[in-house]
Amino acid sequence: MEKIYLGMNGYVVCLKQKNGEEIWRTKLKSSQITxxxxxxxxxxxxxxxxLFCVNAKNGKIIWENGLSGLGYGACIIATSNQSASVIAANIQAQQSASIAAGAGATTAATSS
Incomplete structure (x- = not known):
């Protein structure tokens, strides 16, 4: 079964790629950008x-690391199994998402 994984508002969600049906949803200890x-x-x-490690098959949290002393900024994640092009694409997508989130916050703040 082909799957899609999403990170949103403190959740990791798994959907069926064919029809968008939710397979599982896992709440993390945050409601921030994931x-x-x-x-x-x-x-x-x-x-x-x-940082959380989640089982892709069932959504169970395997481990968690509080990343003590590193703060709460955007985090770019890469693993040793990924190719350089996949890592670069992840970095670009995460940077674009951060820029979009910042622009939305600025727009919301200026329209209040």
Whole structure:
């Protein structure tokens, strides 16, 4: 079964690619922007200054690291199993998402 994985608002979500039906949803310890990277059967997700390893098959959290002292900024995730082109595409997508989120916050702040 082909799947799509999303990171949104502190959740990691798995959907069926064919019809968008939700397979599982996992709540992380944050409601912030959630960056994800898939590596074989594991999803690495960053949210709220924490890094999580999630089982891609069932959504169970395997481990969590609080990344002590690193703060709460955007996190770019790469693994040793990814090619350089995949890593570059992930970085570009995550930077674009950060820029879009910042622009939305600026627009919301100026229209208040």
């Amino acid at each position: 960056n994800i990277t898939l590596d074989d059967d594991k999803i690495y997700a960053s949210a709220g200054g924490h």
